[in-house]
Amino acid sequence: MNNSSFMDLLVENTPPLMVMARKFTRTKEDAEDLLQETLCKALAYQDNFKSTTNIGAWLYVIMRNIFINNYRRRKKTLELTVAQTKALQKEPLANTSYHPDISTKNILAQIQKLPCLLKKPFVLHLEGYKYTEIAWMLDLPVGTIKSRIHFAKQALKSVIKRS
Incomplete structure (x- = not known):
């Protein structure tokens, strides 16, 4: 699949992706960030896309994985911050x-x-x-x-x- 037809498919699937991003994040700004990250990753992995694949489902899986990874990253950061705060509160x-x-x-x-x-x-x-x-x-x-x-x-x- 050539680059311009792949880009056309991405543009065509942007509105439904935005709806899904809003459901994941619940804020417009975060949804826009998630959508942008999804489209960037889709472009990066364009060679892995086969024309027989449902592009909507393919993009949804990419978005879901990005959302989950970001959630885990934020959770890990929060856990580290809480642990550091507790450690600082204790007397040596x-x-x-x-x-x-x-x-x-x-x-x-x-x-x-x-x-x-x-x-x-x-x-x-x-x-x-x-x-x-x-x-x-x-x-x-x-x-x-x-x-x-x-x-x-x-x-x-x-x-x-x-x-």
Whole structure:
């Protein structure tokens, strides 16, 4: 299928997709964002689309998966924030070694000092993206992404231990 006929199909299916996006998100702005992300992903995976496939169903599955992944990412971020808040509210234990010079700013500064090869996948991982999503975004194998994130964690641990 050529690019212009695929684009025509996308434009033709935009109104029903917008209806579904509104049902998922319940706000106009979020629905527009979800629709845009769906159309971008559809364009990125245009080669996987077969002309015998129902494009409406294909686009719906893409939208649903994006919505679910975004929901999981927000939930994970919220859980981390709640856990961090609870940890900050607790008094440090007497046996716990406490390093007052290790702060969030210090850790963020150390992340920024990481080599670009390690920093990009690590930051995306911190933002809640899955290894496969990061691999797709950076156009690298999943194993390479896992290794780079591991090496970034090791580098940060060694800096924190030296502090």
